[in-house]
Amino acid sequence: MSKFNVASLLKRKDAPAPVIDQDRNTILFVCTGNIARSASAELIARHRDINDGWRFDSAGVGAVVGSGVAPDIDRELVHRGINIRGYRAKQMTRALAENAALIVAMDSTHRQWLIREFPQFHRKVVLLKQIQRAYAGGGEGNDALGYLTTLNLLEIPEDSIADPFRLGPQAAKKAVEEVEAGLDILLPWLGTRNAPQA
Numbered sequence: 001m002s003k004f005n006v007a008s009l010l011k012r013k014d015a016p017a018p019v020i021d022q023d024r025n026t027i028l029f030v031c032t033g034n035i036a037r038s039a040s041a042e043l044i045a046r047h048r049d050i051n052d053g054w055r056f057d058s059a060g061v062g063a064v065v066g067s068g069v070a071p072d073i074d075r076e077l078v079h080r081g082i083n084i085r086g087y088r089a090k091q092m093t094r095a096l097a098e099n100a101a102l103i104v105a106m107d108s109t110h111r112q113w114l115i116r117e118f119p120q121f122h123r124k125v126v127l128l129k130q131i132q133r134a135y136a137g138g139g140e141g142n143d144a145l146g147y148l149t150t151l152n153l154l155e156i157p158e159d160s161i162a163d164p165f166r167l168g169p170q171a172a173k174k175a176v177e178e179v180e181a182g183l184d185i186l187l188p189w190l191g192t193r194n195a196p197q198a
Contacts, residue, residue, distance in 0.1 A: 024101035026055045027190070029128075030110050034060030034089035035070045036165050036172070037106040040077060040179045041128065043069070047082045048183070050191045057100075059092040061113045070165055072172030080176075097121045101145055104128050104186070106179075107160035123149045128182035129159040135185045144189040 029041035042058035067089045069077065074084050097103060097118045103125045105111040115122045126134075130153045161178045164171035 024099060025053055026057055026100045027186075028096055028100035028103045029056070029058040029106070030061060030092055030103060030114060031058075031106040032060055032062050032110065032163060033067070033070075033165065034058055034063040034091075035067050036073045036163065037161055037175055037179060039069050039087060039089065040073055040176050041104065041106070041183065043077055043082050043084060043087060044080075044176075044180060044183055045187060047080075048187055050187050052191050054190055057096070059090050059096050061092050061110055063089045063091040065089055065091055070172070072164065072167075072169050073176065075169065076172050076176040092117075094118060100124065102126065102148060104131070104182075107163070108155050108157075109160075111155070126153070127155065127159045128161065128179065128186070130155070131189075132182055132185050133159070135189060144186070 027045065029038040029045075031038035038058035038060065042056050045056040065088075068074070069084045069087055077084050092114070094117075097114070098121070100121075101124065103114060103121065105114060105125060105127050108127065111125055111127055114125045118125075126148050131148065134148060134153060161175055161182075162171070164175035
């Protein structure tokens, strides 16, 4: 697939209309290996069970396919009472992108990869920390999906959640806390609109 300048695509006023199917009910979290940040987001979101018909899934742009949650991350999640049994990492695919209502990336490299690989879905790709900024900057009171998929937020360095893999318990704790902070905004915001019935 040919490369293009992501920043120029995001700034263009004549960019193609979003390819959003309002019947989708899956929020897809994406990171590198799908064993730390995105795995945490999926498992925490499922654990919180906002019970509005939303489904939560995750994948990696370079997944450690079939692996469970990374050791330091699993301890953080278990400490929070989250069941990690049966979790297995999977590779990001076009089918996952197509079937997601929103694709939530953990850092800017994931977002750029997703936009490069699946340009037709660029409007539904957002960073978790961008969601926090969007909500604080006027998103409250608006439909989360509608607002996030039409907003044209530029990335800032603080929007990325650092990869904690093999960096020890403190890095794992920080990453999980940052994921939780993002979900503290996203999940209630999604709860203002029931998911479409599958």
